Amino acid sequence: MTSDPQTIAVMVLERIRTVIGPFSRKAVVALHEPDFSDTRAAELVQDCINTGWVSTAGRWVEVFERELSAATGASHVVAVANGTVALRLALNLVGVGPGDEVLMPPISFVATANAAAHLGAIPHFVDIEPESLGLSPQALRIRLEELAERRGSTVINCQSGRRIAAILPVHVFGMPAEIEPILAIARAWELPVIEDAAEALGSWRGGTHCGLFGSVGTLSFNGNKLITTGGGGALLTHDEALAQRARHLSTTAKLPHPWEFQHDAVGWNDRLPNLNAALGVAQLEVLASRLERKRLLQERYREAFRGLEGVELLEAPAGCRVNHWLATLRFTAEDVALASRQRLALLERAHAEGLLLRPVWQPLSTLPMYREAPAGPLDRALEAAERLINLPSSPQLLISHG
Template identity: 65%
Template sequence: MTSAQNSLEETVLQAIQGVVGFGCKEKPISLHEPDFNGTKAWEYIRDCLDSGWVSTAGRWVNRFEQELCTVTGAEHAVVVSNGTVALRLALHLVGVGPGDEVLLPPLSFVATANAVAHLGAVPHFVDIEPNALGMCPAALDARLDAIAIRHEGHVVNKESGRRIAAVLPVHVFGHPAEVSQLRAVCDAWGVPMVEDAAEALASWREGTHCGLFGAVGTLSFNGNKLITTGGGGALLTNNSGIAKRARHLSTTAKLPHPWAFDHDAVGWNDRLPNLNAALGVAQLEDLERRLEAKGQLVQQYKRAFASIEGIELVAEPEGCQSNHWLMSLRFTAENQSVAEAQRLKLLQDAHEAGVLVRPVWTALNKLPMYVDSPAGSLTVATDQAPRLINLPSSPQLLKEWHS
């Protein structure tokens, strides 16, 4: 590695530290941490404990769903125990089952593919676009043109013989994917679209919240998200039939009755506990402050990196409002191996300095359980994945947060 490359990583680390401060191994600066200061979390949790309503029923569950509808503009929200569960249920609701294929991008957290596999279906990978890193509409269109046929009312992969049951785009790092164009391709083929908006609470495109372009979308409230319930997830939809079925199946498909335990379908015990929902309500009340802090933090990163050649921030797409969940840096060297080496050196140096930057996930098509899954050309994803690094992005890193 050349001294010029060493200089780049050193310069980038100094710029990051100029924004978020200096950590150490004993007290590092983390990627994205929960924070309940300035909220009514203790009060709402105490209400659950005092009332005894701590499980999957209670007023905080209902209120959390109502507040999510208010924040996102969704007609219906159904909260469940985690984001993976939400994805699996959403895919099931649009008809994905054993032996089907679901088209999805390779650049995502493993839960996206796992939710498909949990239903006995097969992930089928489609390339991304290089800007916001979401599924590329042109790549989706080309892939369907190459391998899909209509047969007996279904869209079938003529190479595998499996039904193509859904398309599953992801809003990566909170940046909205090109979902309008993706939806147009899906509509042309008659394939339902389910959105993985796990990272995209409070992210919008064309005046519509992420998760509401397709039949159903999902959110995550994991501990590292903008809003956390410890675990937790939600389904968002404007389809009352999907919402009713989601609520029913996620509550063990139990038929309403004062005492009888009768069930009319194979369901899941997926509902979010009241305790967790109370945490979610407390943080949703603080959402605007968090978003404002995130916006200021990303502006500080932009200024810090503005004069450094060889890197760029992954930018908010034009015409969109991103929550900037994970602010991300891209090494732009023309030679990918050079960019990958620069990223590795920054990872090593930053972790040694107590700044816990993170590489992007290993591409799903490279994981052992999915390496043999069908895929189109993944040129962009293959090029981009080794270049990307996630930066500390907690809103409380903003120096004015506690003032």
């Protein structure tokens, strides 16, 4: 088979059309679009308007948290304004503060690093493993053994002199990271684990939902997620004390009183408004059908790309149930530079034809504000960033295109 980038781009687009149907500059197909056509969203939002409960108080916030608990198995759920503040609050709950380092992978949305930076902490980047694209347990172990030292109950980076305060794995594109060995390393070093499960609602490793392995996990309900509340996020935990603290700090640390404004800590105004929660409740009612449509869409992509040399469809790690948030292709040419040119040719041709494919995020370690952050060898992450591309993944594509 030819390795010519333009030829491969044409063949990939032909196969995408067999899955999602036609697209053009007049009929653009986006990556992952919100859809309320199969929900009671209008009815529940109208209830908020009719009753006047549109802000952070209101019954739909409680219902949303309760339904998320049922869907994930979390003992406690705290709904907040977006996924970034969920991560920032989660890190704060386990004691991350100014000058601390947080170990994390560089392949993630920028919010993962920003959440630490918002607390005055410093991202410390560790390489990924290729199957799930998540934090590599082996790279994590080597990195800690190379530079970390325990001083009493504190883990110190001997190179920087700063405290290492937490480990922050990411479940990329909804694929569960290799979390069990990460937890074992965390226990050995007595470090808390905060899971960025922003994209992983409906994804499980074994019998545990993503976000419920560590101390706290976080979800996002941004407009491009499987379930959207416009903006929105949530903390998941089995720890009642952490949940109570999260609820308190996310409501400006206000003490209950009929009329007095008493606050006992520096808190944030982070709670999810009732209007947004109503959107979430309406979509959680159809979560199972959306997950099934996503599974079928992945199957169709698998069949379409079967036998096409030069690309491979990323699949769920063994023993996992995955929400298939974003179907992802990897260009497999041995030469990374060639794979990068092939990917660029596909992006250019696709966007010119009305198909809004997306490359993986630029590695966080290469962004200007994080270039000087501590990091181990990042060979796999930097290579993955040149090879990966996301395909149209809206569950309603199966309805609109059959």
